Amino acid sequence: xxxxxxxxxxxxxxIKNYYLYVFALIFSVAxxxxxxxxxxDPAMDEVGESMKGGxxxxxxxxxxxxxxxxxxxxxxxxxxxxxSKEIGLFQLIGLTxxxxxxxxxxxxxxxxxxxxxxxxxxxxxxxxxxLMILFKILEIDKLAKLRFSPEAFQRTVLVFAVVYVLxxxxxxxxxxxxxxxxxFKTTSTTQGLVKKMPLWEIIMxxxxxxxxxxxxxxxxxxxxxxxxxxxxxxxxxxxxxxxxIAGTYLFYKGSVSFIFNVIRKRKKGYLSIxxxxxxxxxxxxxxxxxxxxxxxxxxxxxxxxLLSLSYISYYSVETSAxxxxxxxxxxVMKDAGANFVQALDQKKIGYTVLEIPTIRxxxxxxxxxxxxxxxxxxxxLEATVISDSSLExxxxxxxxxxxxxxxxxxxxxxxxxxxxxxxxxTKDGVIKQQLSELxxxxxxxxxYGGGVIGVFVVDESVFQELTAHQDPNLQNNKPGSWNxxxxxxxxxxxxxxxxxxxxxxxxEFPSFAQYEYEINQRTNMGLIMFIVGFLGLTFLITSGCILxxxxxDESEEEKDGYTILRKLGFTQGDLLRGIQFKQLFxxxxxxxxxxxxxxxxxxxxxxxxxxxxxxxxxxxxxVYTVLYSIFGLLSVLYYKRVIRESL
Amino acid sequence: xxIMQANKIYKTYGNKFNKQEVLKxxxxxxxxxxxxxxxxxxxxxxxTLLNVLSSIDRVSxxxxxxxxxxxxxxxxxxxxxxxxxxxxxxxxxxNLLDTLTVKENIxxxxxxxxxxxxxAHQKFxxxxxxxxxxxxxxKYPAEISGGQKQRTSAARAFVHDPSIIFADEPTGALDSxxxxxxxxxxxxxxxxxxxxxxxxxxxxxxxxxCSRVVFIRDxxxxxxxxxxxxxxxxxxxxxxxxQGVLGGVTQ
Ligand SMILES: Nc1ncnc2c1ncn2[C@@H]1O[C@H](COP(=O)(O)OP(=O)(O)OP(=O)(O)O)[C@@H](O)[C@H]1O
Ligand SMILES: [Mg+2]
Numbered sequence: 001x002x003x004x005x006x007x008x009x010x011x012x013x014x015i016k017n018y019y020l021y022v023f024a025l026i027f028s029v030a031x032x033x034x035x036x037x038x039x040x041d042p043a044m045d046e047v048g049e050s051m052k053g054g055x056x057x058x059x060x061x062x063x064x065x066x067x068x069x070x071x072x073x074x075x076x077x078x079x080x081x082x083x084s085k086e087i088g089l090f091q092l093i094g095l096t097x098x099x100x101x102x103x104x105x106x107x108x109x110x111x112x113x114x115x116x117x118x119x120x121x122x123x124x125x126x127x128x129x130x131l132m133i134l135f136k137i138l139e140i141d142k143l144a145k146l147r148f149s150p151e152a153f154q155r156t157v158l159v160f161a162v163v164y165v166l167x168x169x170x171x172x173x174x175x176x177x178x179x180x181x182x183x184f185k186t187t188s189t190t191q192g193l194v195k196k197m198p199l200w201e202i203i204m205x206x207x208x209x210x211x212x213x214x215x216x217x218x219x220x221x222x223x224x225x226x227x228x229x230x231x232x233x234x235x236x237x238x239x240x241x242x243x244x245i246a247g248t249y250l251f252y253k254g255s256v257s258f259i260f261n262v263i264r265k266r267k268k269g270y271l272s273i274x275x276x277x278x279x280x281x282x283x284x285x286x287x288x289x290x291x292x293x294x295x296x297x298x299x300x301x302x303x304x305x306l307l308s309l310s311y312i313s314y315y316s317v318e319t320s321a322x323x324x325x326x327x328x329x330x331x332v333m334k335d336a337g338a339n340f341v342q343a344l345d346q347k348k349i350g351y352t353v354l355e356i357p358t359i360r361x362x363x364x365x366x367x368x369x370x371x372x373x374x375x376x377x378x379x380x381l382e383a384t385v386i387s388d389s390s391l392e393x394x395x396x397x398x399x400x401x402x403x404x405x406x407x408x409x410x411x412x413x414x415x416x417x418x419x420x421x422x423x424x425x426t427k428d429g430v431i432k433q434q435l436s437e438l439x440x441x442x443x444x445x446x447x448y449g450g451g452v453i454g455v456f457v458v459d460e461s462v463f464q465e466l467t468a469h470q471d472p473n474l475q476n477n478k479p480g481s482w483n484x485x486x487x488x489x490x491x492x493x494x495x496x497x498x499x500x501x502x503x504x505x506x507x508e509f510p511s512f513a514q515y516e517y518e519i520n521q522r523t524n525m526g527l528i529m530f531i532v533g534f535l536g537l538t539f540l541i542t543s544g545c546i547l548x549x550x551x552x553d554e555s556e557e558e559k560d561g562y563t564i565l566r567k568l569g570f571t572q573g574d575l576l577r578g579i580q581f582k583q584l585f586x587x588x589x590x591x592x593x594x595x596x597x598x599x600x601x602x603x604x605x606x607x608x609x610x611x612x613x614x615x616x617x618x619x620x621x622x623v624y625t626v627l628y629s630i631f632g633l634l635s636v637l638y639y640k641r642v643i644r645e646s647l
Numbered sequence: 648x649x650i651m652q653a654n655k656i657y658k659t660y661g662n663k664f665n666k667q668e669v670l671k672x673x674x675x676x677x678x679x680x681x682x683x684x685x686x687x688x689x690x691x692x693x694x695t696l697l698n699v700l701s702s703i704d705r706v707s708x709x710x711x712x713x714x715x716x717x718x719x720x721x722x723x724x725x726x727x728x729x730x731x732x733x734x735x736x737x738x739x740x741x742n743l744l745d746t747l748t749v750k751e752n753i754x755x756x757x758x759x760x761x762x763x764x765x766x767a768h769q770k771f772x773x774x775x776x777x778x779x780x781x782x783x784x785x786k787y788p789a790e791i792s793g794g795q796k797q798r799t800s801a802a803r804a805f806v807h808d809p810s811i812i813f814a815d816e817p818t819g820a821l822d823s824x825x826x827x828x829x830x831x832x833x834x835x836x837x838x839x840x841x842x843x844x845x846x847x848x849x850x851x852x853x854x855x856x857c858s859r860v861v862f863i864r865d866x867x868x869x870x871x872x873x874x875x876x877x878x879x880x881x882x883x884x885x886x887x888x889x890q891g892v893l894g895g896v897t898q
Contacts, residue, residue, distance in 0.1 A: 269748065276755065276758075280744075567742070568730065569731025
């Protein structure tokens with residue numbers, strides 16, 4: 001039996017067993033290669049105004065390498081352990097350790113570099129698809145060209161060669177530590193795991209649930225006004241993170257077995273097959289994987305959270321552009337607006353002009369404020385007031401006031417009652433109005449009229465009165481030349497044309513173009529979403545693979561149990577149902593915990609990112625769940641094979 | 648009353664080109680309440696015989712009936728159904744699920760049949776009492792001794808009142824004290840409950856507890872010994888001498 005023969009035979013056997021590893025390897029190479037290809041693609045320089053697309057991708061490719069490298073090294077530890085028997089056997093028949101190492105290295109070399117080149121090929125094809133997706137996200141009208149980048153090729157081969165060397169070093173130390181004795185060691189670890197539940201584990205279980213709940217609670221209070229200042233917020237966030245991460249760890253270490261134990265105790269020894277396969281097995285096994293599961297849960301929660309947030313802001317690009325600038329264009333300086341309108345006339349673009357006179361007034365929200373975090377109980381502030389005649393279809397009664405532009409972000413920081421007295425201070429006295437309505441709808445550009453609180457709308461007669469008695473110190477405009485003018489296009493499809501005019505004229509600040517906000521946010525958020533999605537996908541696949549590999553080990557350790565059960569008269573179908581039940585927990589628990597974490601993370605601060613939370617968040621979660629479930633299904637298929645072969 | 652009837656059973660392993668005939672036409676009849684021992688040299692096909700008799704493995708040729716039901720032609724699903732109602736097993740290496748407590752292990756066969764909880768608990772109390780493992784009920788297999796494990800395994804075999812109990816070298820891993828404890832328990836169960844037991848063993852002492860011992864050689868029945876009214880000691884002597892002849896022939 002020559003060495004080459006052994007290598008080939010092993011390789012054949014291993015590819016069958018480790019197809020998922022090979023697949024994951026090819027996939028990671030492909031992802032990395034296409035990512036780096038993007039980085040070196042000249043098209044990327046046109047992407048993004050405030051940040052260079054290529055640079056952003058380059059920076060995140062470092063993260064990508066880290067994820068992939070950790071995954072490959074971790075997977076390798078799983079596989080090399082599985083082969084410790086084989087290694088012991090080689091030693092028994094007289095192979096030296098160096099020889100065995102050479103054998104493994106050769107085998108790995110073929111497997112690894114084979115996958116590397118297949119991966120690069122796949123990545124080459126994929127890079128075009130990915131560029132197309134990116135262009136689609138950023139709404140760039142451009143054809144993605146297929147371009148082979150030698151730099152990307154070099155970089156990929158280099159990075160993965162380094163990972164290969166690391167894997168070899170790991171294998172070498174493993175083999176050196178291995179003795180023939182390991183041949184006789186049983187791989188089963190359950191023996192040591194199974195014992196009665198000690199008290200501290202129950203305490204740990206309760207603490208875990210408590211920590212997570214506390215973390216969630218603090219996160220829901222994060223922007224409610226309890227934590228003020230940058231330091232306060234920072235501290236609160238660190239506390240949340242620490243609570244949730246520690247809670248997650250304790251949850252896997254104690255809570256799961258604690259809960260399962262309670263359920264099991266209630267059965268008084270009379271367990272159904274589903275419970276035998278799921279409860280009793282997970283109870284003992286999940287805690288030995290606590291650290292791994294905590295890392296996976298935390299990182300996936302992070303990925304889902306970031307992805308949700310960037311998708312939220314991408315999703316609400318149009319509405320947030322409207323918040324920033326409610327009209328297609330807005331001008332304050334008289335001539336700037338006039339020039340623009342002239343140019344529109346020339347190009348025959350139809351429009352309407354809305355003149356909105358404004359006035360700055362000092363006012364006191366007093367009893368409208370629900371929770372006060374104003375220093376010294378001084379509840380007065382400065383705001384912009386407009387007349388209801390400037391708003392079409394809105395009639396505010398004399399004596400009443402409406403607050404517009406009271407957005408989600410504002411709502412979370414400044415809670416207002418929907419009725420109460422608002423006092424306007426003028427030069428000559430106080431004008432009292434009753435609050436009649438809170439509206440999210442913006443009426444003036446954020447930078448112009450918004451500020452701390454939205455824009456106040458009063459009846460025309462009240463507006464006249466306020467103007468007559470206005471405090472000149474508050475007005476930052478020179479009367480006559482400063483007046484807000486909003487321009488709405490009759491046909492919104494002409495907005496690009498109009499925006500080009502706007503760009504050409506480069507009107508001086510303050511002037512606003514809704515379209516500008518829109519594309520800026522779309523490219524920035526689109527790019528972030530793309531990168532986070534990319535990294536998240538890689539992490540999802542690698543962590544899914546790790547869980548699958550763990551299940552592979554577990555199924556083989558439990559094979560004897562399946563033999564017993566089948567001898568006792570349980571059918572393959574019974575066992576498979578039990579296993580499906582078990583995998584529902586094995587994959588479901590980390591998934592649900594991860595989703596919960598990200599839900600609370602997103603919920604605590606989403607309003608800074610956009611105007612709609614649920615739809616984009618659920619889309620992200622649904623996609624994640626579906627992709628993740630694939631690994632659960634694959635593991636069930638693996639179990640099916642083990643069960644079939646168990647008798 | 649005949650409870651199990653095996654007619655001309657054959658078992659071959661391997662494929663067309665590399666065949667190994669392990670059982671070569673065995674006829675065996677077991678009556679209700681009998682305690683049958685199966686002995687023979689290593690590799691003679693005892694485990695194989697037990698596996699096919701207990702429907703865990705399929706015969707290549709021949710028929711087997713238990714309680715008048717022929718099962719060699721049944722589908723895997725029917726076989727499983729058959730096993731859970733009619734058969735009990737005790738294995739050499741205990742075959743307990745180590746993630747389940749003693750009680751959960753023993754009640755396993757009851758949960759398949761869907762017996763009511765109350766009845767199940769009664770059954771458990773009775774069997775575990777008889778085998779002296781009631782106090783161990785909340786322990787895990789890793790926390791009890793080999794003999795206790797084997798008794799747990801026995802309790803699991805008895806708990807659902809199967810028609811036949813199959814035991815493959817149940818005393819193989821036990822010291823002589825635990826072995827005789829277990830055998831006494833088995834014999835008691837056999838006489839008290841009229842439980843039918845078929846047991847494979849290497850050990851002449853173990854075999855002497857049986858009412859009949861069947862000797863296998865090269866996949867065929869070589870001879871049988873009936874205990875009749877003999878004392879255990881003289882039956883033991885008979886077994887030893889037959890074993891001597893048998894062993895001498897095989898070598
Ligand atoms: N699954 C199998 N595939 C192929 N051959 C088998 C298989 N199981 C058993 N054999 C062969 O059948 C023969 C009988 O095996 P069996 O296990 O029945 O012997 P045994 O009498 O129980 O021996 P022991 O006393 O050592 O347990 C042996 O030669 C063995 O090699
Ligand atoms: Mg045997």
